[in-house]
Amino acid sequence: MMTKAIHVARVIVLASMLSALPAAAQPAKRPGPSMELLEKIIADRSPETRVETVDHDRITAKRIDIVGDDGVIRMTLSAKTPAPIVDGIQYRRVFDVSGLILYDAEGSERGGFGVADLDGGSMAVLALDHPAKDAIGWRVAPDGEVSFSVNQAPALVREPQLGNRLVPGVQAPTRIRLNVAADGTPSVALADGNDRPRVRMTVTPEGYGAIEFLNAAGEVIHTFAPEAGGNG
Structure with a gap:
């Protein structure tokens, strides 16, 4: 009985010592969302991350379209990308680009990256778009100049003679320009x-x-x- 009483006393003393420790010495709460929240947003604990068997070692094509369940083209990889589509109407591209184009759920172009073939050489380009105008863009020019720009969102203008669809090319200022000139x-x-x-x-x-x-x-x-x- 005495041994048991001593053991109980030691437990009580240890518990009181732990409760008296400063907050910094207490076990820290794990940062980030709780497991309960994670369980709500987990889609698959074992997602497919690899293909066991390759169907073809090489695919040769001028254009590949990736489509959604509803058939809308969401991505196009092409040796000559299609002209830009804005709100259901296709417009001429300023210069030909070989690369990847991204589309929204309505089929409007919302960005892409690739290589443009110009008279002075090839230019690497990347852009993400507002609904009817470039939002941000990167360019690596043939002479070595590298530029990055951020454009303010333009007003959304609709044209009744085009079925009240959005008009591309509405002017908006470029608010930020980062540039490294050809001379460095x-x-x-x-x-x-x-x-x-x-x-x-x-x-x-x-x-x-x-x-x-x-x-x-x-x-x-x-x-x-x-x-x-x-x-x-």
């Missing part, structure tokens, strides 16, 4: 609502970091470059 000069420019660059960050040919402020006419009115002694 980097720049980041922020534009106002009228597509006029107002702030530009760059590195000078001497290697100094600089921030330039521009007026509506595109003139630099203030340069902040402490290392170069240009602060005003």
Whole structure:
């Protein structure tokens, strides 16, 4: 009985010691969603991740379409991608592109990537689209220039003579431009609502970091470059 009483006393003392530990010493709660929430969003605990037998070692085709259950084309891989479709109407593409095009549930083009064959050489391109205009775009030009742009969403304009469908090409400003010129000069420019660059960050040919402020006419009115002694 005495041994049992001593054991019980030790358990009580240990429990009181644990409860007195600071919060940091307590077992930490696992970060992330609970298992209960995970169970609600798990679609398959053993999804298919590989193909046991390859049907063909090589598929040769000029175009491959991936379609949804309703038959709508959601993705096209093509040596010459089809012209862009906006709200059910197809428009001429500015230049031919070989690559992959993505479509929304209505069959409108919403982005893609590929290679464009231009007179001066090939240009690698990637874009994700607003409903009727590019939203963001990457370009690697033939001369080595690399650019990235972010466009403000344009107003959604519908044309009664086209069955009240969306009109592509509605003007909207490019608010952010990231660029590495062919000579290696980097720049980041922020534009106002009228597509006029107002702030530009760059590195000078001497290697100094600089921030330039521009007026509506595109003139630099203030340069902040402490290392170069240009602060005003």
